[in-house]
Amino acid sequence: MENWFTVNWGKLFIPSGSVLELIIRGTFVYLALFFMLRFLPSRQLGTLGISDLLVIVLFAEAAQNAMVSTYTSITEGAVLLGTVILWSYFLNWLGYKFPKFQRLLNPPPLLLVKNGRMIERHLKRELITEDELMSKLRQVGVEYLKDVKKAFMEADGSISVITVESKSSPSKEGKPS
Numbered sequence: 001m002e003n004w005f006t007v008n009w010g011k012l013f014i015p016s017g018s019v020l021e022l023i024i025r026g027t028f029v030y031l032a033l034f035f036m037l038r039f040l041p042s043r044q045l046g047t048l049g050i051s052d053l054l055v056i057v058l059f060a061e062a063a064q065n066a067m068v069s070t071y072t073s074i075t076e077g078a079v080l081l082g083t084v085i086l087w088s089y090f091l092n093w094l095g096y097k098f099p100k101f102q103r104l105l106n107p108p109p110l111l112l113v114k115n116g117r118m119i120e121r122h123l124k125r126e127l128i129t130e131d132e133l134m135s136k137l138r139q140v141g142v143e144y145l146k147d148v149k150k151a152f153m154e155a156d157g158s159i160s161v162i163t164v165e166s167k168s169s170p171s172k173e174g175k176p177s
Helices: 009-013 019-038 050-067 074-097 099-105 120-125 130-139
Strands: 110-114 148-153 159-163 172-174
Touching: 009 074, 019 074, 074 099, 110 120, 110 130, 130 148, 130 159
Parallel strands: none
Antiparallel strands: 110 148, 148 159, 159 172
16 A cells, blocks of 8 residues: 655655756746737726636646646746746836836727727727727716717726816726726
């Protein structure tokens, strides 16, 4: 009978392959996924839909296989996790230090409505229907499009609205639930 309490400490902590290879694999996969996701339309306006969740799960599965063929030690997992965290921090730091780089990391706000008129090409670019836009406007208390001076889709997919009546008052911001 096998002893359930026996631990192979070497297998648990000693990497089975090259740590440098893990870092290179993690780097390439992280940056490839980052740039793929960065340039996809923010279709769901800040919400996570079923298709978005499916994409994330499939990306995670594909990325896991690309980052490591097989790894068994905690150390290898920690190296990969550290690599991903390092790149995330480094890209955010670059965006903070260099504002031009920030535009690559986060898209600027996209004008969806100006003076009560929808900007169709921007809606089309982000695959947003008129019904979806009106739903988001109602969620921030705007019933009619004519009451919107400007509406922007922010980098996080939320929509911010400046109404005609809010000349000097702060803008209403809506975070989708």
